[in-house]
Amino acid sequence: MVTLDQIVQFAKSTGFIFQGSELYGGLANTWDYGPLGSLLKKNIKDAWIKKFQRQTPYNVLIDSSILLNSEVWVASGHVGGFSDPLTECKSCNQRFRADKLIEDHDPTVSADGWSTDQMYQYLVDHEVTCPNCGKKEFLPIRAFNMMFQTHQGVVLEQANQIYLRPETAQGIFINFKNIQRTTRKKVPFGVCQVGKSFRNEITPGNFIFRTREFEQMEMEFFVKPGTEVEWFNYWKQFCMDWLVSLGLDQDNLQFDDHKPEALSHYSNATTDIRFRFPWGFDELWGIASRTNYDLKAHQIHSGENMTYLDPDTNERYLPYVVEPAVGVERLVLAFLANGLDEETLESGDTRQILHIHPALAPYKAAILPLIKKEHAEKSLEIYNELNQYFDVVYDETQNIGKRYRRQDAIGTYLCITIDHDTANDQAVTVRNRDTMAQVRIPIKDLRSYIEKETQF
Ligand code: ATP
Secondary structure, X not given: OOOHXXXXXXXXXXXXXXXXXXXXXXXOOOEEEOHHHHHHHXXXXXXXXXXXXXXXXXXXXXXXXXXXXXXXXXXXXXXXXXXXXXXXXXXXXXXXXXXXXXXXXXXXXXXXXXXXXXXXXXXXXXXXXXXXXXXXXEOOOEEEXXXXXXXXXXXXXXXXXXXXXXXXXXXXXXXXXXXXXXXXXXXXXXXXXXXXXXXXOXXXXXXXXXXXXXXXXXXXXXXXXXXXXXXXXXXXHHHHHHHHHOOOOHHHEEEEEOOHHHOOOOOOEEEEEEEEEOOEEEEEEEEEEOOOHHHHHHHHHHOOOOOEEOOOOOOEEOOEXXXXXXXXXXXXXXXXXXXXXXXXXXXXXXXXXXXXXXXXXXXXXXXXXXXXXXXXXXXXXXXXXXXXXXXXXXXXXOXXXXXXXXHXXXXXXXXXXEOOOHHHHOEEEEEEOOOOOEEEEEHHHHHHHHHHHHOO
């Protein structure tokens, strides 16, 4: 597999991902998605919405605010408890997440669910070394709240203090009654949301793997208590199937079922789907059975009845919830790591290629006049027709071989060449990125051909 450095270089040189605020020396761990990266992100989100919401009869989509009433975060437990265990090296003053220090020291250990005292004792007993300076003494661990704070309005008063959301899920829970009432959905049903979240991570890094601003795709699936394990297993497999159907190699994926002692206090089952990133297997997607923790917390804190009345049985209950939550950027990194490749051709030449599912490819097709002077007009006509339906790109510079290579490298699935015969046969040559096979397709069939070849 490619190294992280190769991915960063590739992303920067092709226009997938640039360093954030580069012009002003950058802002640590922020990234801007360029012309190709923003299309890749859009396609990932579209593919998620398509399978998790549109084609799932149970589910609807919402788009809630990033800024919420602060009471939401008091109720959900984020104000009191959304923290990472922060420690500091006594010698070099570098700060670390204690749980990550422990897990890096011994990958067979999981510090999930440990108290800060337990973690500190482990650092001392096992003489864990500072990854920065190699010394073995750390300051006692304290809980560091990861929510970004800001103030709403012009007066910097405590009363105006609000938070940037650290997850999209709470926007769903607080709208549970609105959504259920207006859609008249019966349990089981799910609510999907895609949007930005913010966490003041202690140790961001590994390129776009862990950043302080990121995009999440979350679904809260409301079920009858007692059926949650069944639904948990259903969605766990659904998520895995979605990843594999989009081309991630099965060998690069694994489930990491959390042991009972490592579960959050509100969860009765949690699994992570882990992907083989360049530094090893790491969390891609968290899937948790969250019981009725969130709805109950909001019921208590707001005083509103959050229960659901089953119209068939007349039972009234607080639904349980299964939540698959994944980060768009982690998926971007996984698809790049999984797909970047260099092939040696029969001729002995090499070609860079991004093997990515055509539905995710930034461009479905490139429109290429064989000779600019002779074929540009017809090519532009075809380009203007196809760009009504697909993301396509027009390229007339350099020889055709170089243009093919350029498109292979950024994952463009089809290359459509307009040549000398086009005027006579009203057809074009279509080349496939992966097989390099070429077929002659009538211009009038291009739209349906691309649709068929790139569908998900
Ligand atoms: P981690 O243990 O890696 O900090 P988490 O278990 O806190 O992650 P969740 O709260 O379960 O993460 O978030 C769900 C998903 O959101 C994660 O699986 C990941 O894909 C994504 N995610 C979470 N934090 C970040 C981040 N700082 N940067 C990018 N993606 C993130």
